[in-house]
Amino acid sequence: MSKRQVIVVGGGAAGFFAAITAAEAGADVTILEKTARYLDKVRISGGGRCNVTHACFDAREFATRYPRGGRALLGPFQQFSASDTVAWFAARGVKLKTEADGRMFPITDSSQTIVDCLMNAAQAAGVKLRLNCGVEKIMRRDGGGFDLVLTGGEKLSGDRLLLATGGCRAAAAGELAGALGHTLVAPVPSLFTFRIETPWLRELAGISIADAEAAIPAARLRERGPVLVTHWGLSGPGILRLSAWGARELHALDYKFPLLVNWLPHLDAAQVESVLNARRTSQPAKLVVNTPVAPLPARLWEQLVLVAGVARETRWADVARAAQHRLVQQLTRTELPVTGKSLNKDEFVTCGGVKLAEVDFKTMASRVCPGLHFAGELLDVDGVTGGFNFQAAWTTGWLAGRALAA
Numbered sequence: 001m002s003k004r005q006v007i008v009v010g011g012g013a014a015g016f017f018a019a020i021t022a023a024e025a026g027a028d029v030t031i032l033e034k035t036a037r038y039l040d041k042v043r044i045s046g047g048g049r050c051n052v053t054h055a056c057f058d059a060r061e062f063a064t065r066y067p068r069g070g071r072a073l074l075g076p077f078q079q080f081s082a083s084d085t086v087a088w089f090a091a092r093g094v095k096l097k098t099e100a101d102g103r104m105f106p107i108t109d110s111s112q113t114i115v116d117c118l119m120n121a122a123q124a125a126g127v128k129l130r131l132n133c134g135v136e137k138i139m140r141r142d143g144g145g146f147d148l149v150l151t152g153g154e155k156l157s158g159d160r161l162l163l164a165t166g167g168c169r170a171a172a173a174g175e176l177a178g179a180l181g182h183t184l185v186a187p188v189p190s191l192f193t194f195r196i197e198t199p200w201l202r203e204l205a206g207i208s209i210a211d212a213e214a215a216i217p218a219a220r221l222r223e224r225g226p227v228l229v230t231h232w233g234l235s236g237p238g239i240l241r242l243s244a245w246g247a248r249e250l251h252a253l254d255y256k257f258p259l260l261v262n263w264l265p266h267l268d269a270a271q272v273e274s275v276l277n278a279r280r281t282s283q284p285a286k287l288v289v290n291t292p293v294a295p296l297p298a299r300l301w302e303q304l305v306l307v308a309g310v311a312r313e314t315r316w317a318d319v320a321r322a323a324q325h326r327l328v329q330q331l332t333r334t335e336l337p338v339t340g341k342s343l344n345k346d347e348f349v350t351c352g353g354v355k356l357a358e359v360d361f362k363t364m365a366s367r368v369c370p371g372l373h374f375a376g377e378l379l380d381v382d383g384v385t386g387g388f389n390f391q392a393a394w395t396t397g398w399l400a401g402r403a404l405a406a
Contacts, residue, residue, distance in 0.1 A: 003028040006404045007148065007158035009135050009176065011038040014376025014393035014400075015164035016118045021401025022162075023125035029404075030158070031127055032150070034134035039115045041166070045390070046103075050111030052089065053082045053394070054387040055098040065388045067190070067245045069381030072356045073392060080398045082391055092117050101226075101237070103386050138176055144371055160371045160404045164397065167350035167377040177354050177378065181368040185380040187352030190247040191240050194259060195340040196233035200303045204229040207297050213265035214242055218257045219249035224265055229300075232342050234259070240385045243341070247351040247382075255341045261334045263296055263304070272328050276319075284317035291316070293331070304330045349389055353380040363403035364396050373400040 004027045008019045011033030023029040031038075042050055056062045059077035063070040086096050086104070094117045096104045106113040122129065134151035138161065141147060148156045168174040168187040178184055196202075207229045214234070215222040223245070225238030243250065250257070264272055275293055283291055288310050292301030306312065308327040310319060319327075358367050359374055366372040375396040383389045 004160065004405060005145075005158040006030070006160050006162065007032065007146065007156065008162045008164060009148075010162075010164035010166060010376070010378075011035075011129070011131075012164060012166050012376065012393070013039065013042050013118075013390055014378075014397040015162065016122055017394050017397030018162050018164060018373075018375050018401035018404065019127045020118070020121045020125050021398050022405040023122070023127045025402060025405035027160075027405035029125075029127045030156070031122070031129050032133040032135060032148075032156075033129075033131050034151070036131055038129065038131070039118060042114055042118070042390075043111050045111060046105060048111055049105045049109050050114045051103045051105060051387040051390065052096055052114060053085045053104045053391045055082065055102045055104055057081060057083045062388075062391070065386070066381060066383045066392070067247065068351050069356060069379065069383075069392070072359075072361050073381065073395065076361055076395045076399055077391075080395045082387075084398075085391060085394050088394070089114075089117060092121055101386070135176060138180060140180070140369065140371075146371065160373065162373045162375060162400055162404060163378055164375045164400075165378050167382075168353050169350055174353060174378065177374070180366070180372055182358055182366065183355040185352045185355055187350040188247050188251040189341065189349075190244045190351040190382045191349040191385055192243045192341040193230065193235035194233045194239055194243070194338045195255075195342050196259070196336050197339055198336055200307060201229060201233070201336065202231065204297075204299055204303060205231045207300055208236065209263060209297070209300065210295065211265060212238060213262040214238055215260045215262075216242065216246060216250070216257055217260065218253060219246045221246045221249070227261070230342075233338070234261075234336070235342075237385055244349075244351075244382065244384045250341075255338065257338050259336045259338050261336060262332045263300065263334065264293065264331050267332075269328055269332050272331050273324070276324055276327065280316045280319065285315055287312070288314050288316055288319060288327075296331075304334065307334075349382050350377065351380070351382045353378050356380055362399070363406075364400035365403055373404055375400040 006027045006029045008031045019029045063074045137149040139147045174184040209227045212227040213224040223242040226236045228236035308330040376393040
């Protein structure tokens with residue numbers, strides 16, 4: 001009996017995982033990658049270290065980290081979870097480690113380890129790998145299966161087809177799915193940093209705050225976590241999560257809105273007031289700018305004091321009540337005008353893609369086009385930062401791969 005012919009369009013994380021799974025289950029698999037390199041996003045993710053997954057081993061809790069698609073992924077995560085990902089890589093000689101924030105990386109701290117593992121597994125399973133192979137057109141055959149026309153005119157046929165072409169940065173990325181009858185939810189960016197042109201903030205580029213709370217009242221959004229000051233504004237996990245949960249709302253606001261930052265989220269305003277009162281009593285002769293409240297970085301404290309209108313030469317004993325009240329406001333509710341977004345183009349994540357109601361998440365099969373399956377970011381699924389987008393790729397790829405070979 002001849003092997004089932006499976007064609008995988010897209011040589012990224014989801015495409016490779018599906019191809020390996022299908023080939024190991026006995027299918028004849030070909031991966032078509034339109035660019036000159038496989039697994040590019042794996043290579044550059046996590047600053048070149050590859051944040052493979054997240055150390056959260058409860059499927060229900062894991063699914064809460066997806067602004068879009070969490071409900072659909074709940075069943076899949078019970079089939080192939082983060083612990084299954086850890087075991088999959090371990091069985092192929094790659095050990096993962098967990099960092100303090102739950103992110104999991106290869107112990108080599110090199111994404112090349114993950115790239116090599118996937119390439120070796122694909123080759124060992126007999127997957128045919130083809131670079132510089134864009135797909136121009138896909139036609140369904142009357143008796144089942146698909147005929148593909150590649151860039152350059154070559155024709156290729158297969159019994160089953162997986163589309164794993166990545167996020168729909170532009171509408172064109174979803175054209176193949178659309179041509180096969182699928183509805184695409186309009187793509188908008190997710191996981192981006194906030195452009196803020198406030199001069200005193202920009203002077204603090206490079207400073208990180210381990211725990212801050214950022215809120216966007218216009219979108220009723222609030223997130224708490226590490227924040228990083230950059231040359232163009234604010235970044236860090238707290239900001240990236242805010243951008244993910246608010247992807248559509250912030251797009252509707254044209255990325256222009258007031259951001260409120262609480263630099264001391266573990267204290268309420270009354271507690272901050274009492275900390276400052278204690279300073280007046282215990283350190284009356286010291287300059288306010290030189291005595292930061294822990295755990296604030298000294299440079300950030302200095303700027304917040306000056307922005308609150310407390311002069312550089314002011315001593316604690318001389319702080320007027322009104323000035324102290326303004327300082328409490330700056331520490332707990334600094335208002336910063338966001339004027340746009342800055343994308344890390346290499347690690348760009350989109351919200352949007354193939355409509356989830358049109359996909360059976362038990363097998364990742366199309367409900368519209370028999371023999372067609374999906375995996376990864378082409379779906380209208382996106383997670384917050386921390387390994388969640390890769391886990392969605394491994395899980396959907398594994399489910400699709402098993403179904404493609406079945």
